[in-house]
Amino acid sequence: xxxxxxxxxxxxxxxxxxxxxxxxxxxxxxxxxxxxxxxxxxxxxxxxxxxxxxxxxxxxxxxxxxxxxxxxxxxxxxxxxxxxxxxxxxxxxxxxxxxxxxxxxxxxxxxxxxxxx
Numbered sequence: 001x002x003x004x005x006x007x008x009x010x011x012x013x014x015x016x017x018x019x020x021x022x023x024x025x026x027x028x029x030x031x032x033x034x035x036x037x038x039x040x041x042x043x044x045x046x047x048x049x050x051x052x053x054x055x056x057x058x059x060x061x062x063x064x065x066x067x068x069x070x071x072x073x074x075x076x077x078x079x080x081x082x083x084x085x086x087x088x089x090x091x092x093x094x095x096x097x098x099x100x101x102x103x104x105x106x107x108x109x110x111x112x113x114x115x116x117x
Contacts, residue, residue, distance in 0.1 A: 010071040013057030022110035038086040062099035
């Protein structure tokens with residue numbers, strides 16, 4: 001697997017987080033867009049065609065502008081790569097949406113009270 005595919009898998013992990021958290025439907029409704037501002041990838045072991053993998057993506061924290069995530073790819077129990085990403089949500093109308101505002105709107109939309117630290 002080449003280095004670009006690892007980044008694509010991280011993108012899919014982020015999309016899965018958006019859907020599971022309710023953010024995807026909020027972004028569609030509000031016409032918001034996710035933007036990846038920075039990404040790093042550490043390659044530990046190679047992956048080959050038809051290897052089964054498991055991807056674990058999680059938001060680790062946020063500040064007044066960005067969400068920070070880790071994306072870990074496993075083959076069985078063996079960690080084969082780990083990536084980090086820094087992303088934000090923007091609106092064509094209002095520009096950058098703060099992470100706290102994103103979480104408040106998602107909570108209101110889903111009825112789930114996800115913590116804001």
